[in-house]
Amino acid sequence: MSMVTETILCRIKPGEMNMPKNNLNGLHVGWILVLLTAFMLLRIPVVQPVESVPPEKALDFLQNVIGLDIAKYNVNLMSYYTEYPPELGDLPQAWFNYALESEESKIDVFGQLINNTLTALKITVHKGGPILAEAWPENILDMTKIFMQRYQSCAKASYAQQMLNVLDQVSELKALNVTMGYAKLRISINDPFTHIEWIYTSNGIEFERKRLEFIFQNGYFRFFINYWDVYKIGGDDINVNSDEAVSIAREVLKDIPPLYMRKGNETVKVQPRLGNYTPKVKLITAVREPLTLYPLWHVTLYFDQFYGMYYGVAAEIWADTGEIRTTYPLGFMGAPSQSSNATSPETEIPTWPPQWPPNQPPTETPQEESQNSQPEENPPNQSTDTQPDQNTNTNITPIIAAAITTATLIAAVTTTAIYKRKTKTNLKANTI
């Protein structure tokens, strides 16, 4: 638009600006209208407030740790926004998307920063392969070692040395667990992914959230996570053992609230009871204060039978204090007790007698099915409520278009009228 405007303005010579004041004012109004309308027509996007700290750390990581040759790419920051979730103690959590494009390679980068620290980064290769400053080692273990060495130096991560020490113990890529100090190295292979992760371990407890992880897909780097700096350890004391945790859970769940179920038009109240099934107990860790982890018992107790969609209840108990964190029912979105709802095979045999022509299997290009071309049912009524639910979305584009058109016409008419008036005035002046 600036070029267009410049062209028009250049055609106004200085001398031509000396015109009667009333005409000048009129032309100003006309010009303002024209420019405003043109501005609207061109749909210049509204400039959003931009964060002062762009997620360039992601690019640094890609270049200095992963070894991507960023200079070969045309880099565009596609999205970046920050939120302040209470579970992170209102620290800034930013999400970003980069598009890296060159003639032979196209990569999307998606990631997360917490408190301006790069905590997650994922690359998705859409075209070609990543353009590297130097080739990656073929062995994933060697690749991880190089990445970690570079990360240690770039991020000044002192804990990385301990992680490297554990990794040095491993000579073969296979599923394993090795613990050294606070770092537990876990390698798992879940085709097509290979996970190499270090989990903070203390007093035999794995604090899963406090981790650093590289994930490779088909031998190539794909994901990075580092929450090692984000989470603190609040405590690793286990003052309640698993049996005590189950007892606490049973005690708390003596009074399970009644469950309401619909049977036809009636609502039925039932009282779920715990059964004698062996409870499932696992030790996990969870946040008690923001970003601070504590050990937690997760106990599953099973009902004596299905109650509608529910089969049991979970209780979570802090392992250091024995306090209940939460209880909640466990269920599913099917209905084994109502399997009769499914039409029985005996009553639903295929169409008979044979139809001709027979139906066709699915194809790349969907085919029309003449026998089903008519709607069998009427579409649902669309209410006229103003609430979003039950409403059909209104397309406001035509309204905007109408407004723009009106504004344009007003601008055009005004400008023309002013021009005519000016011409008349000039003619009069010439006559006199």
Add this chain to the structure above:
Amino acid sequence: MKEPITVGSLLVLFSLLGLQLICIESIKAVDRGHVVLRATGSALQWFEQNGWPNEGQVSYQVSIYVSSLFWNSPAYNHGYYGNDVAVSKSNILGLIQEYNSYNYATFFIYTHGINHTLYDVVYAYMGPIQGWVPVAYYPVEHYQFWDSYDQAVNDHEIWPKTSSGVNYFVFIWACAQGKEIGSYHASYWLYYPFVWYAGTGAAGMPCAWIRRDYTQMSSDGYANPDSSPYCFIGFEGWSKPMSEQIDGTNKNYGDFAKIFYQNLLQNGRSINDALDAASLSLWGVYFTDTILYNGYWDNVPGRGLWFGKMHVYGNGDNTLPH
């Protein structure tokens, strides 16, 4: 001397207006629709309120939230929200039929569902006395979800309503709907005019909705997306209730759905990035490390071990219009 100024400005103005009209015309030519359905039949129960989560309330909040995201998206000019009203089978099939006429359709359905077995049958003509006799049965696994009146909506009933292949993204939060992509079991003459193979139609919800079979869609659209414009997300086995808490957090699976759709529609992320964003927010891991992707087992009373898993079929690198 002033005439060229006005004429020039008018020319520019009308040129831009022309461009704008072309632009508007191109927008009008694309019909994009979204449907958010929450079918809560008798399979939905709720505990008395004493701090326990209520599945009805949580699922309602999720569907309202997803509806509002669609509602606020300028990319769609058709929408249907069945959040707090009963939706019947005929409503659902009618909507599928209606949206089949658009250029783009996406569905988010929360309900209950199961799989069950039907049979493809081979009939043989045994002469004028015996006539047509079934000579062989082949079991075929089919899938159904329920409307608010517990009527089953079957995969083979959906197939005839999706002939245009415009359901580009379908997410069904219910048991069993994503167990397999499936295929179309056609009816045809095995040996004309004596042996007839009577197929049961579309077997598999992805096949019924997307009109592609297991040879045409990636079985893991998260790890190995195909290049198609289609994606289907559903559960194999039992799906999690939305009100169920995620271990060790104060969030539930409904939050997963909310964050997922927020990233799809508000932030314009791809389906896979939205899955990752939701997983990072809730578990602090990528989707590849979640129990949704890797599956979950539990020893269900009287039924033994049950398995559940969320499947992403097709191309998870797709984005939704937003």
